[in-house]
Amino acid sequence: MNTSDRILFLLKTRGPKTAQQLAGMVELTSMGARRHLEAAEEKGLVAFEDVAEKVGRPSRRWLLTDAGHARFPDRHADLTVALIDQVKALFGDEAMDRLIVSREAASEAFYRDTVGTAGALPERVAALAQARDVEGYMAEVETQPDGSLLLVENHCPICAAARVCQNFCRSELEVFRRVLGPGCSVERTEHQLSGARRCAYRIVPV
Incomplete structure (x- = not known):
């Protein structure tokens, strides 16, 4: 570089x-x-x-x-948006929801395979960040002064799709919660679609 x-x-x-x-x-x-x-x-x-x-x-x-x-990867934004519009036009919003559920299940399986062998919460979050980084999210983990963890995603390769169908974002948050397990809470604290420069998730042991 x-x-x-x-x-x-x-x-x-x-x-x-x-x-x-x-x-x-x-x-x-x-x-x-x-x-x-x-x-x-x-x-x-x-x-x-x-x-x-x-x-x-x-x-x-x-x-x-x-x-x-735009210099950073966006996973073919224009094509993705066009396909979403076509699915909605031809099959309706319900079909789009089914596609998101299917994607959610595939993502969850991938993350569980990655996170499954990790031990304590910091290791599980680090493994999840590594999986997201491979997918193009420029992900990293920051330890906060109060002991909580911040999963930071500096880039969103599906941002164009999420702008036209925000269920993608809801889906990802729910997947994170299930993959990291009941021993922690996961909340989104920064969101690119709300004007932030990145997405960030605060993870706290419970």
Whole structure:
């Protein structure tokens, strides 16, 4: 991965950053990072916003544009949306619901195979994150100060489908709850379809 792609990846997985912050992450000078950002801006991949600070000048934070997000895999978004529309038109919403239930069962079986051999909750969540990462969700786990776990998905490869049929999102949340078992609660705390830059699930032992 070249430096420009690394910068785009960091903006995707870590959210808006200043040129100085990015420079430290990719081992460049601030000026070098700005050159890469300005080149990406010319291509329409990034934009910036000036954020007021309590003291001093505003800080310039760089973020991905829609075109920048589109650089990451989306599992053939246009075709997926067209197929969903056709299923609804030809067979009705009930048929779409049956398809989602079928997908849900297949996903649950895959995750159970992956998570099944893991032991304690942190290991099970890590195994689930690894399975989601393989599917293109750029998933990772963050341990929170209160001991809870945050399953973070920095990318949604089915976002286009979920926008036209939000039962996909409901289905995934229910699958996570069943796969991780009754020993924990799982709640979605961030949601891309609600305007967040990522999806995140808070997992707490009970």
